[in-house]
Structures are given as structure tokens and as C-alpha cells.
Amino acid sequence: MRALAIAATGMAAQQTNVEVIANNIANINTTSFKRARAEFSDLLYQTDRAAGVPNAGGGNPVPEGTRIGLGTRTLGVRNLHLQGPLEQTGNPLDLAINGRGWFQITNPAGETLYTRAGSFNKGPNGELVTIDGYIVEPAINFPADTIDISINESGEIYAQVAGQAEPQLLGQLTLVNFANDAGLEPLGNNLYRETVASGAPTEGTAADTGFGKIHQRYLEGSNVDPVKELTELISAQRAYEMNSKIIQAADEMSSTVSKGIR
Structure with missing residues (x-):
């Protein structure tokens, strides 16, 4: 009976859907996390x-045929790169991007990765690093006697050095954009990798056309909406239960037939 196999595909699809929603809810407080959405297609x-084929020779074509669907499958899990809320932290090395753009990060293997989580810090030699110790590009080094740091909306970094009246310009952070942000490969730890699907990065300056502004002492929060996630969780759970009912009904129908044969 096809209904058993069809309903089984529906249960598998809704299980994936619940797993995606669970990951969204688990990361509701993760800096710059982008919620995901499971997408499905019919089989x-x-x-x-x-x-369109005549039922008999010389007759008119059949206007409607009989086609039975064989269920559903998970077509993909799409990360929705929508702007998250900006949350004030007071930390001078916390940076949030308001708009499009990604910070560039170099990991210990020398690979360039990308993130929107601007919770940066100073390394042992005064270099600007991520919370995991990865170097932020372009490289910025703070003098040992820095007493204050100012970063404007275009990413220019100024350090107030002890004994100097004027702030010292240390450099400027640049951002990159991708033609398809959803094509980036999520690696965990708020990091993403370029793929063929994402396209090559386009580098630019914050606050320029097509790039967001940088806000010092802020972090971008998760774009997960808890009310929306709970609503979708209920919907997925009900869909799973309905597919389960179909399997139960098909089993009872099959049992009725087998009992009649005996």
C-alpha cells in the first residue's frame, strides 16, 4: 500500500523540520546567529x-489523467541572513554591522573565513582577534599604552595613546559582500566559508553603497523570533501526527483485508 511509504516520507520531512526549528531555538541568544528554514518538494x-491520450481509437483525448504523488523530501535548509537586533554592550571592541557585510577572519591554517559576530578582543601582542583568537583582517595592532579606542561607522580605528593629545589612526576594517549569502557554508563558532554557491567576496568599506555601517560597543543579536519558532514547531508537530495517523489508518485497512482473506 503506497500510503504507508508516502506517510513515512512526510514523517521524515517533519522530523527534519523539527530539528531545524530546535537548532533555531537553541541559538536564540547566539551572537549574529541566522535562523534557518527547512524547504520541501514533492516527489x-x-x-x-x-x-491527453485517447481512451479509444479515434476518440477525444482524456482531459485529466491519474497521477499519484509519492510523498515529499527535504529540498534544503536555507539560512535566512536577515538583520538581527543591535544590542549595546559597552565594550569598545564589540562591533556590530548594521546592514550588509561580513568581517574577514584568518584562522590558524591561513584560511580566510567570514563572520558577523564582532565580539573582538586584543591578542597577546596587541593584535585585533576574535573570541577564538583568530586574526581579524586587515590586521590591526594596538600600542601597549593604549588607553582608549574609538571606531567610527566606516571602520576607521583610532587609539588614544598615553602621553599623546591626538588619537592615532591605526587602520581601517573592511567588509565583504557575497552575491548569495545563503550559499555560504556554516562552520560553527559563528564562522562561514566561501563556496561556489556563494560566489566570490566583494571587498568594500563600511557605510559605502551596498555595505552596512559599523557600530562600536554593540553586537548583532540572533534574528530568531521565539513566537514564530514556537508557532512553526506546533505546525510541524501536528503535521507529524497527521502522517502518523495515515500510517495507522493504512495499517488498519491492510489488517482488515488480511483478516478477510483468512
């Missing part, structure tokens, strides 16, 4: 009677 159709 191939089995044709029992083709449309």
Missing part, C-alpha cells in the same frame, strides 16, 4: 492513466 508522480 515523483506515478502515472496510472496519462492525460
